[in-house]
Amino acid sequence: MRRVEHVMGFPVSLRVDDEGFGESAVDDLFAWLREADARFSPFREDSEVSRLDRGDVGPDRLSPDLTEILALCERYRTATGGAFDVRLPGRRLDPCAVVKGWSVQKGAELLREAGARRFCLNAGGDVVAAGGPWRVGVRHPEHADRLCAVLDLTDGAVATSARYERGDHIIDGRTGRPATGLLALTVTAPTLTEADTVATAAYALGAEGIAWAAARPGCEVFAVTADRRVVRTAGFPPAESGQVAA
Known part of the structure; x- marks a missing residue:
């Protein structure tokens, strides 16, 4: 089964x-994503x-959901010394x-509860992938x-932050200016939340x-610095075989 929605x-x-x-x-999956957008979009x-x-x-x-989201935001604000901050001065809560x-x-998790064991969800x-390996390109x-x-991603998640889609949209909360130092950074982790x-x-x-x-539990990293140096942690999963990701 395949489906794509915006x-x-x-x-x-x-x-x-x-x-x-x-x-x-x-249907339930995409209804949930639309609900989350309606409830939590700034x-x-x-x-x-x-x-x-x-x-x-x-x-x-x-709501309990927004309480959980804001608790995660605060956890990462503290962990980064304020570099990650969803309440930047002069800006809306984001x-x-x-x-x-x-x-x-x-x-x-809704898919798993419905019985899905082998899937790839690309947002x-x-x-987020299960039952792979699924081959994912960065x-x-x-x-x-x-x-x-x-x-190769079997049961876990991968996410990338970069400026190529939305420009300098990631702000260093310590300075109030766009983050510098990296061109892109990709993380694999047990969940896409992480x-x-x-x-x-x-x-x-x-x-x-x-x-x-790289020091976060369960995380592996692939990064390209501003001076175009590539850094890859030892556990970042290399591609060997597998299905093409959705």
Whole structure:
């Protein structure tokens, strides 16, 4: 089974190789992603995030989901000494760096609960996979038609932070300026919640973020520095064989 839909501002593609897997479970996955976008997008005036930011709802009246998201945001703010911060001065509350990976990981768990054992869920280039190996390409940070790495992903997740899609959108909260020091940084982790947030937080730290990300439990790193030096941790999974990712 294959399906592609545009959700949260990017294409989300799903491939399930379990024979007879039901369409209704796939419908539920995409319905959840649309719900998460409606509830937690800072770009929707009626979202819970926007209402919290305006003061229309107090921190003691938040949903359990948003409470969990904000707790993750605070954990990574503390862990990076403020480089990763979703409450930058003069800007709206923006937890997107956590919401994307968190919500897609929750979607992958819905698939597993519905009986999926072999699938690849690709959300704008960030991937959750099960039952692989699945072969996943990492885009070159300066050439859209090239890959700079290929890895095999069996049961886990991979996420990349870079400036090639959205420019200097990752801000170093310690300085209030766009993060420098890296062209791209890719992280593999047990979940996309971890992979996506660690990749963004490490990118915000700059060059020092490589070692910081590599020290996180269960994480492996592939990075390209601003001076075009490639750093790859020993456990970053090389590609040997496997299905083409969705």
